[in-house]
Structures are given as C-alpha cells and as structure tokens.
Amino acid sequence: MKKSSPRQRRPAKTPRKDFYRLRLYIAGQTPNSIAAIANLKKICEDKLRGKYRIEVVDLLEKPQLAKGDQIIAIPTLVRRLPPPVKKIIGNLSKTENVIVGLDLQPLS
Numbered sequence: 740m741k742k743s744s745p746r747q748r749r750p751a752k753t754p755r756k757d758f759y760r761l762r763l764y765i766a767g768q769t770p771n772s773i774a775a776i777a778n779l780k781k782i783c784e785d786k787l788r789g790k791y792r793i794e795v796v797d798l799l800e801k802p803q804l805a806k807g808d809q810i811i812a813i814p815t816l817v818r819r820l821p822p823p824v825k826k827i828i829g830n831l832s833k834t835e836n837v838i839v840g841l842d843l844q845p846l847s
Contacts, residue, residue, distance in 0.1 A: 760820035
C-alpha cells in the first residue's frame with residue numbers, strides 16, 4: 740500500500756509576518772476621523788504597499804467593538820498583525836510618529 744504524503748499548503752501571497760492588519764476606531768465623520776483615515780491610507784501606500792488591510796470601525800454604529808481592544812479615546816489605530824498588538828491615538832498626522840510607534844517597516 741502506498742503511503743500518502745501530508746497535504747501541503749500553497750504559500751500565501753504575502754507571508755504573515757510581512758502583512759499588517761490595522762483597525763482604525765473612529766466616531767462618525769468628524770474632521771479628526773476623516774483626517775485619520777486619509778493619513779493612514781497615505782502611510783500604508785507609502786510604506787506597506789500591498790501588504791496591509793485596514794478595517795475602519797465606527798463606534799457610533801458598533802460601540803460594543805471598543806471593549807475588545809480596550810479603546811478609551813478616538814481615533815485610535817490598532818496594529819493587530821504582526822504581533823505584538825500596538826496602538827496609536829490621534830489623527831495620525833505626524834507620519835514619523837506613526838511609523839515608529841507601530842514599528843512599520845519601509846518597503847525593501
């Protein structure tokens with residue numbers, strides 16, 4: 740009888756350690772919320788092109804989601820992947836602070 744080899748998975752397009760999963764908590768369409776979304780998109784396109792996913796959570800629509808990430812101020816950005824979890828509070832207008840605070844790696 741022929742032994743079957745273990746099933747092999749196809750490699751992901753982007754290795755998990757190189758992929759950034761970001762969650763941005765906002766409260767409605769306030770100027771700070773709008774600025775945070777725009778600033779985050781720009782930073783991600785500049786530094787993580789194709790290696791990120793942004794989830795925007797509006798706490799006016801889903802307030803129960805704030806508890807899971809212990810959100811106490813908004814806007815707050817949470818880097819969920821790669822570990823460890825990191826957070827930045829504010830509209831993300833200080834690009835260098837965001838890059839350093841979230842340990843974002845520039846494109847290589």
